[in-house]
Amino acid sequence: MSPRIPFIDPRYYQIAVLSTLVVYGTTTLGFGIHWENALSIVVVALATQYLGTVLLTRSSFDPLSAIITSLSLTLLFRTDVALLAALAGFIAIASKFVIRVRGKHVFNPANIAIVSLMFSSDRAWISSGQWGSTTISAVLLIGLGLLVLTRAKRAETTIGFLVAFSSLLLARAVWLGDPMSIPLHQLQNGALLVFAFFMISDPKTTPDTATGRWCYAALVAALAYVIQFVFFIPNGAVIALAFAAPLVPLIDLLSKGLHYQWRPSTAISQTSKGVSNA
Amino acid sequence: MRSLVLVSVTLLTFFVGATAQAFCGFYVAKADSELFNEASQVVLVRDGKRTVITMVNDFKGDVSEFAMVVPVPTFIEREQINVGNQAVVDHLDAYTAPRLVEYFDSDPCHRVVYEMAAPSARMDFDEAAVRRQKSLGVTVEASYTVGEYDILILSAKESDGLIRWLNENQYRIPAGAERVIGSYLKQGMRFFVAKVNLEEQQKSGFSNLRPLQVAFESEKFMLPIRLGTLNAKGKQDMYVYTLTRTGRVETTNYRTVRLPSNVELPVHVKGQFGDFYRTMFAKQTELANERGVFLEYAWDMAWCDPCAADPLTADELRSLGVFWLDKPTGNSPRRGMAPQAQNVxxxxxxxxxDAEHFPEDLMLQETGDRENFQGRYIVRHAFEGADTCGMAEEYRASLIERQEREAKMLASLTGWDINDIRAQIPGLPQQVDEPWWKTIWN
Structure with missing residues (x-):
């Protein structure tokens, strides 16, 4: 990072973007987001973050990540049971404090909450088709904006995933003799883009080295493809991430790098209970 | 020469009709009640991997012309095929139809009639064809007679072999079919081909073709629509009714949009509900960039409020393939009754x-959403008695306001001219003074 450019925590940008998407989705696209669900998620996630920080770490309370997780959950996770929404907020944040390997949490918080509840309850789902094609280019632009603003730091996962997944879809279309309008249509999926720019990209839960991140992105894309086109389960990417996440510590073992810090000034020594691999 | 043309009709089927001029899908206007041209109906019962599909053949031509080709994900045994009851599908249609509240319109939006005039072109899957099929790499995996239908289950190594076989058996396949059929074959799908067995049809005593039902087990929860778009003249309408155990069904690869509902409209809409509904649907389709799948009804089958028709009985549901219902109890749900646990x-x-806006088949998923939704439109009649108290004046003033609001709502939902609408509302000033700039861009 160039020292002349003042550092702005990229999470502020993420919060702004995700909030905008929540508002737009609710008012214009008819996402059917229940306000009591959104409220339950935010309150429970922040409370869990606070308690976790106070009881389990020596760091100070930082609400930003919990807010991002809450917004991601509000955007992607659907249920008509407010209790399940609250549970999603709890699972997401608690997983950060509980499921850790070598000072790094294993699962993307929103992702593990969504996947675990989708598999354990028939009242929880993802509405991946709800974005409409006009929104897609906007989401894409916003996502690219994020990459630029964060100076493409650790953008390998997003780019790697999108390239690998697109290639697989294109290859499938070529093999089947399908028109290109089909893979293009499959890629114009708002939930997929939100996943690529705001979920798999989470620097805290991706491998520490660039090589590791490229491999990880390709692996998630391959798994997503298998889930969606071999097992015919919708939302392959979101499910794939939950299954691939436990491999991150292994990838980190094989290729050693530095844990990501949201605020560079806090320095490595201050990671919550963390011991850097450096 | 018995030339047959592929007549797109349903989503996953193509009906094979007679000659090109006998193209399916001419709308026979019968009244307001028959709304959509080129529509088809499918009932999908789904729980886990188990699926029962009911396909309605609204075919009104010479039944010897009828044939349809449906991609199916698995091999189909004789017992997996059934001939259903049209009346049950009609009942389901009526039960779920968008409604005008106070009139309990039993059937505002209903199925559509196809007229198909066609010369005779009976198809025979004769022995020579069976011999020929082998050299083309086509396997007739099974052939059954079910009710009035003769059914073949076909698989093939290559799409061109299958297409040549279909051509040689009097199907003339439109351009582009090869690609789609090839894609389905590579995805391991088979083809279910049905035609009418005239002898059986006469014996059955039914003049119309009854719905065909197929039960199968597959991970794929989808409706293959690509074949149906191949030679369609423009857009087609399709109604998909799903019966599931938990909650609402939606598409995962297209936007599922709720139709505007629970709106108050001018009273005269009552007399033109069909027209209103058809226009509103067209307008909403446009607003969704012609890529929306519209939700018209989502409800627990045990009840309704208001009811456009009674809920289906357990027997009717079972005939549609709802296999998880308990043994018949004789207690059918009644109009407007409190919920009964039917789990449907x-x-x-x-x-x-059309192919342009819906390039990919419809992929579906069942959600956990049990929130009820219905297309419900309200008309409120004004009090017509004499004004006998001071409150009446206030009421009359508010009435004008309400009627103006209703007129605007109708205009915005349908795109109809606001002044034409006002002209049909007695007592409402025809020209409301509006700022001049309101009409510049709108």
């Missing part, structure tokens, strides 16, 4: 599609 959730989706 009905979703009615209405899609207007």
């Amino acid at each position: 959730f009905v979703t009615r989706l209405h899609v207007r599609y």
Whole structure:
């Protein structure tokens, strides 16, 4: 990072973007987001973050990540049971404090909450088709904006995933003799883009080295493809991430790098209970 | 020469009719009640991997002309095929139809009639054809007679072999079919080909073709619509009714949009509900960039409020393939009754599609959403008695306001001219003074 450019925590940008998407989705696209669900998620996630920080770490309370997780959950996770929404907020944040390997949490918080509840309850789902094609280019632009603003730091996962997944879809279309309008249509999926720019990209839960991140992105894309086109389960990417996440510590073992810090000034020594691999 | 043309009709089927001029899908106007040209109906019962599909053949031509080709994900045994009862599908249609509240319109939006005039072109899957099929790499995996239908289950190594076989058996396949059929074959799908057995049909005593039902087990929860778009003249309408155990069904690869509902409209809409509904649907399709799948009804099958028709009985549901119902108890749900645990959730989706806007088959998923939704439109009659108290004046003033609001709502939903609407509302000033700039861009 160039020292002349003042550092702005990229999470502020993420919060702004995700909030905008929540508002737009609710008012214009008819996402059917229940306000009591959104409220339950935010309150429970922040409370869990606070308690976790106070009881389990020596760091100070930082609400930003919990807010991002809450917004991601509000955007992607659907249920008509407010209790399940609250549970999603709890699972997401608690997983950060509980499921850790070598000072790094294993699962993307929103992702593990969504996947675990989708598999354990028939009242929880993802509405991946709800974005409409006009929104897609906007989401894409916003996502690219994020990459630029964060100076493409650790953008390998997003780019790697999108390239690998697109290639697989294109290859499938070529093999089947399908028109290109089909893979293009499959890629114009708002939930997929939100996943690529705001979920798999989470620097805290991706491998520490660039090589590791490229491999990880390709692996998630391959798994997503298998889930969606071999097992015919919708939302392959979101499910794939939950299954691939436990491999991150292994990838980190094989290729050693530095844990990501949201605020560079806090320095490595201050990671919550963390011991850097450096 | 018995030339046959592929007549797109349903989503996953193509009906094979007679000659090109006998193209399916001419709308026979019968009244307001028959709304959509080129529509088809499918009932999908789904729980886990188990699926029962009911396909309605609204075919009114010479039945010897009828044939349809449906991609199916698995081999189909004789017992997996059944001939259903049209009346049950009609009942489901009526139960889920968008409604005008106070009139309990039993059937505002209903199925559509196809007229098909066609010369005779009976198809025979004769022995020579069976011999020929082998050299083309086509395998007739099974052939059954079910009710009035003769059914073949076909698989093939290559699409061109299958297409040549279909051509040699009097199907003339439109351009582009090879690609789609090839894609389905590579995805391991087979083809279910049905034609009418005239002898059986006469014996059955039914003049119309009854719905064909197929039960199968597959991970794929989808409706293959690509074949149906091949030679369609423009857009087609399709109604998909799903019956599931938990909740509403939606598409995962297209936007599922709720139709505007629970709106108050001018009283005269009562006399032109069909027209209103058809225009509103067209307008909403446009607003969704012609890529929306519209939710028209989502409800627990045990009740309704208001009811456009009684809920389906357990026997009717079972005949549609709802296999998880308990043994018949004789107690059928009644109009407007409190919920009874039937564990059947009905979703009615209405899609207007063509190849350009719907390149991919409809992929579906069952959600956990049990929130009820219905297309419900309200008309409120004004009090017509004499004004006998001081409150009446206030009421009359508010009435004008309300009627103006209703007129605007109708205009915005349908795109109809606001002044034409006002002209049909007695007592409402025809020209409301509006700022001059309101009409510049709108």
